[in-house]
Amino acid sequence: MKWSHAIKDYEHYLRIERGLSDNSIINYSLDIQRLIKYLESQDIKTGPLSIEKEILQQFIYETAKLVNARSQARLISGLKSFFNYLLFEDYRETNPMDLIEAPKIGRKLPDTLSLEEIDLIISKVDLSKAEGERNKAIIETLYGCGLRVSELINLKLSDLFFEEGFINVTGKGDKQRFVPIGDVTQKYINIYKDQIRNHLNIQSGHEDTLFLNRRGRQLTRAMIFTIVKRLVEKAGIQKNISPHTFRHSFATHLLENGADLRAIQLMLGHESITTTEIYMHVDRSHLSEVMNTYHPRR
Structure with missing residues (x-):
């Protein structure tokens, strides 16, 4: 089996069997492509079914000189997943990555914004420009609903159920919630939709897309990052802020105000509640408040 065939089959497996998003599949494939480039640079002639542990160990060792521990751990995890797939399909009898351990890394707690900082960022939106109302609606939606960037740009008019108080969100692996x-x-959203969007020359295929650029097409992920970056700079906030920060803040503020972790998990669209816990910046005062409120011997 050639590497190209193995990658193609693996991508198909990730998409159909595991239901992963295109972005996740691309990242998994990049791990394997990185290994292939290393083999070519070292003139090592081996395929996915014959590559041995020693070669992979050397590859990880060389890679560790170039990337941080977190990136190294992600690479090892990605390669383990690939060889587990080959094992699962009976292409191999063993996983050569089994005895290769990833570096120990602590959980990276994401930055969050206070409500005052979010209001400050929104206040920096220039409403004198045509895209101002759109940008304001974008920030409000990222924070108000805790959406991922991909979920935001794919949001459709037909996903809005305002009378019921819900929106239909398409998350990772095309799972809806x-x-x-x-x-x-x-x-x-209504101000943007009724006063700005309906005056755009909307291009074919984008009639149902909620947030559009000036040319009447769907916004890109990069454009959302640019919008947030510029507003944060205007606000003078010295934190590592991205569109995802509003999602972190959404979850954190809900928890701090007494929301149930399971409810937050469902709103964020996490399969595992362990993932939800990573988003939580729970300070000690909040924990004490929970204890004093709910424990029978408070």
């Missing part, structure tokens, strides 16, 4: 949407977020 209903997320509550508050009156404030609804208000700014």
Whole structure:
């Protein structure tokens, strides 16, 4: 079996069997491509079914000189997944990555924004420009519904169920979930939709897409990052802020105000509650409050 065939079969497996998103599949494939480039640079002639542990160990060792521990751990995890697939399909009898351990890394707690900082960022939106109302609605939706960037740009008019107080969100692996949407977020989406969007020359195929660029097409992920970056710079906030930060803040603020972790998990669309816990910045005062409120011997 050639590497190209193995990668193609693996991508098909990730898409059909595991239901992963295109972005996740690309990242898994890049791990294997990185290994292939290393083999070519070292003039090592071996395929996915015959490659041995020693070669992989040397590859990981060389890679460790170039990337941080977190990237190294992700690479090892990706390669283990690939060889587990070959094992699962009976292409191999063993996984050569089994005895290769990833470096120990602590959980990276994401930056969050306070409500005051979010209001400050939104106040920096230039409403004198045509895209101002759109950008304001985008930030309100990222924070108000805790969406991923991919979920935001793929949001459609037909996904809005404002009378019921929900939006239909298509998450990773095309899995859909209903997320509550508050009156404030609804208000700014309606302003954009009714006063700005309906005046655009909407291109064919984008008639149902909610957030559009000036040419009437779907916004890109990069454009959302640019919008957030510029607003944060204007606000003078010295934190590592990305569109995902609003999702972190959404979850954290809900928890701090007494929301149930399981409910937050469902709104974020996490399969495992362990993933949800990573988003939580729970300070000691909040834990003490929970103890004093709910424990029978408080």
